[in-house]
Amino acid sequence: NAGVTQTPKFQVLKTGQSMTLQCAQDMNHEYMSWYRQDPGMGLRLIHYSVGAGITDQGEVPNGYNVSRSTTEDFPLRLLSAAPSQTSVYFCASRRKPGARNSPLHFGNGTRLTVT
Amino acid sequence: GENVEQHPSTLSVQEGDSAVIKCTYSDSASNYFPWYKQELGKRPQLIIDIRSNVGEKKDQRIAVTLNKTAKHFSLHITETQPEDSAVYFCAASMIYSGGGADGLTFGKGTHLIIQP
Numbered sequence: 001n002a003g004v005t006q007t008p009k010f011q012v013l014k015t016g017q018s019m020t021l022q023c024a025q026d027m028n029h030e031y032m033s034w035y036r037q038d039p040g041m042g043l044r045l046i047h048y049s050v051g052a053g054i055t056d057q058g059e060v061p062n063g064y065n066v067s068r069s070t071t072e073d074f075p076l077r078l079l080s081a082a083p084s085q086t087s088v089y090f091c092a093s094r095r096k097p098g099a100r101n102s103p104l105h106f107g108n109g110t111r112l113t114v115t
Numbered sequence: 116g117e118n119v120e121q122h123p124s125t126l127s128v129q130e131g132d133s134a135v136i137k138c139t140y141s142d143s144a145s146n147y148f149p150w151y152k153q154e155l156g157k158r159p160q161l162i163i164d165i166r167s168n169v170g171e172k173k174d175q176r177i178a179v180t181l182n183k184t185a186k187h188f189s190l191h192i193t194e195t196q197p198e199d200s201a202v203y204f205c206a207a208s209m210i211y212s213g214g215g216a217d218g219l220t221f222g223k224g225t226h227l228i229i230q231p
Contacts, residue, residue, distance in 0.1 A: 033218050033219075035218075035221075040124075042121075042204060042221040042222055042223040042224050043206075043219075043221040044221070045219070045220070048218045058218050059116070059218075059220070090158060103149065103161040103164060104151075104161065104219060106159050106160070107158060108157075108158050109158055
């Protein structure tokens with residue numbers, strides 16, 4: 001049971017490039033989400049999904065796309081990278097909201113630098 | 116949407132003393148309040164959580180209290196140890212029994228420093 005797996009761990013992009021951050025979980029969690037963490041800003045929700053085929057926007061969705069074609073995977077796409085997207089990105093998952101003891105499990109993070 | 120304020124941003128305490136971190140939330144519909152600990156360079160990890168149907172929860176040296184009327188919740192760490200040094204985040208969300216949910220809204224974090 002690997003939990004939440006994120007790849008890559010580090011990435012450097014040039015402005016305007018696109019890329020996909022991968023996230024996979026093997027806990028059969030219905031709920032998955034993406035956060036970005038910036039110094040002094042805490043963790044801010046980008047997008048989330050309550051199940052396969054369902055996604056919704058969080059607090060800071062602009063410049064990012066997501067899809068949820070399977071329960072296990074929830075990739076985050078940067079369409080045209082900008083320096084403001086330099087951040088540490090965390091993917092997280094949990095059991096269906098409302099289920100007892102449904103804490104949020106985080107991946108190890110992806111450190112992205114956009115130059 | 117929900118807004119979570121967390122204080123202080125930095126807290127330095129002597130080893131063995133207690134530490135208290137406070138959070139307020141804005142949405143009275145929020146009913147789930149977890150606390151996460153993040154060590155340097157690592158992922159946030161849940162240390163304790165509380166739901167709105169209880170006022171206090173304890174787990175060894177850690178306790179969380181909730182005041183729904185005032186929309187305050189606090190983390191209390193007693194007998195602090197060097198390994199308690201980390202950044203702590205509070206969060207709030209609404210959990211729907213039927214399945215839909217909002218994501219967690221996090222506070223900006225408290226850097227807890229345990230002085231030897």
